[in-house]
Amino acid sequence: MTTQKVLNFGPGPAKIPEPVLKKAQDELLNYNNTGMSIMELSHRSKEFENLINKAQRDLRTLLNIPNNYKILFMQGGGHTQFSAVVYNLLAAKKRKQFDNNTMKGEINPPLDYLVTGSWSAKAAAEAKKLYNNVNIVLDVKKLRGSYGSIPPREEWKLSGPNAAYVYYCDNETVNGVEFNYVPEIEPSVPLVCDMSSNILSRKVDISKFGLIYAGAQKNIGPAGVTIVIVREDLLTRLEISDSKLPAIPSMLDYKVMAENNSLYNTPPMFSIYVASLVFEWLLENGGIEEIEKINSIKAAKLYDCINKSKIYKSPVEESVRSRMNVPFRIQPEELEKEFLKGADELGMLQLKGHRSVGGIRASIYNAVPLEAVETLIQYMQEFERKHSQ
Numbered sequence: 001m002t003t004q005k006v007l008n009f010g011p012g013p014a015k016i017p018e019p020v021l022k023k024a025q026d027e028l029l030n031y032n033n034t035g036m037s038i039m040e041l042s043h044r045s046k047e048f049e050n051l052i053n054k055a056q057r058d059l060r061t062l063l064n065i066p067n068n069y070k071i072l073f074m075q076g077g078g079h080t081q082f083s084a085v086v087y088n089l090l091a092a093k094k095r096k097q098f099d100n101n102t103m104k105g106e107i108n109p110p111l112d113y114l115v116t117g118s119w120s121a122k123a124a125a126e127a128k129k130l131y132n133n134v135n136i137v138l139d140v141k142k143l144r145g146s147y148g149s150i151p152p153r154e155e156w157k158l159s160g161p162n163a164a165y166v167y168y169c170d171n172e173t174v175n176g177v178e179f180n181y182v183p184e185i186e187p188s189v190p191l192v193c194d195m196s197s198n199i200l201s202r203k204v205d206i207s208k209f210g211l212i213y214a215g216a217q218k219n220i221g222p223a224g225v226t227i228v229i230v231r232e233d234l235l236t237r238l239e240i241s242d243s244k245l246p247a248i249p250s251m252l253d254y255k256v257m258a259e260n261n262s263l264y265n266t267p268p269m270f271s272i273y274v275a276s277l278v279f280e281w282l283l284e285n286g287g288i289e290e291i292e293k294i295n296s297i298k299a300a301k302l303y304d305c306i307n308k309s310k311i312y313k314s315p316v317e318e319s320v321r322s323r324m325n326v327p328f329r330i331q332p333e334e335l336e337k338e339f340l341k342g343a344d345e346l347g348m349l350q351l352k353g354h355r356s357v358g359g360i361r362a363s364i365y366n367a368v369p370l371e372a373v374e375t376l377i378q379y380m381q382e383f384e385r386k387h388s389q
Contacts, residue, residue, distance in 0.1 A: 117172025
């Protein structure tokens, strides 16, 4: 057993607030005086129903989620949502066409995807497996040679009002690219957003979106649950014989999940429980407004260190640098192994960049305290001084 205090900069599974872990530890054998662990309770029990309802209320308070949005707790992570989005929002589009009597022959609405990094690229690729009319609004790697920027809207190729939805990833965990605005699109087209790695890190106007989803393991809690925030008008059960669309699998059906309060089957109970503790922790510490201030300070300090350095370089344009995931390279690159080895020895863990891009990546999510970032910066400065002599 190690007694060394470690600083966890992992991109996901990521650090969970220490007070949350301690409370989970205290309640592990006896949740809410039931005499059982939360992992042993029935998901049909009143105790768990109360827990999941409170989790929804707290998340609604944190993000100021309007009443016409449902909050779902689903399984399968972001990869499963790649498919669920296609099934559900195509069905919603077809239902709207049917209700408006605009279905004439074979109507094949496009699905619009902004590809700004590895995760949105995977989402678009999955959509192409399921549907034959996927429009790539922009592919930054093809346009610029690599991910690290977001081209101006003049270079986008949106489909307009015929699209079933427009999809983008708000924060690209691998590439360190984050939107600092909500894309403007046709008001009648639902905006779909993957917020897996920056949800709860800053204020967001939920009403601008048709659907938001977020895997928990980056900024919410342990892996196993995915939060889905979906506008009620997009919940539909398509029953049109000539739609040429496959039925939505029950486990991917947002309407089924909403009607059953996310309890259609046994949900990932422990993950939901810890997520609920994270929501409580945020509310007790000033909510989104306060954590956004702290996140801005952490990111500003780390990027300032990189900007002033002669050996550290950011691959991301300054205007779209992520506040959650900070990738950087060291020149010469041969020093990166030494940097990571030294960091590990000092207890600063999981700083290695994603295998697809290499380099260094510091993930500084909500649960990573300012002191940890300052310790990393101190090490970076000492490492640079050592190799500048």
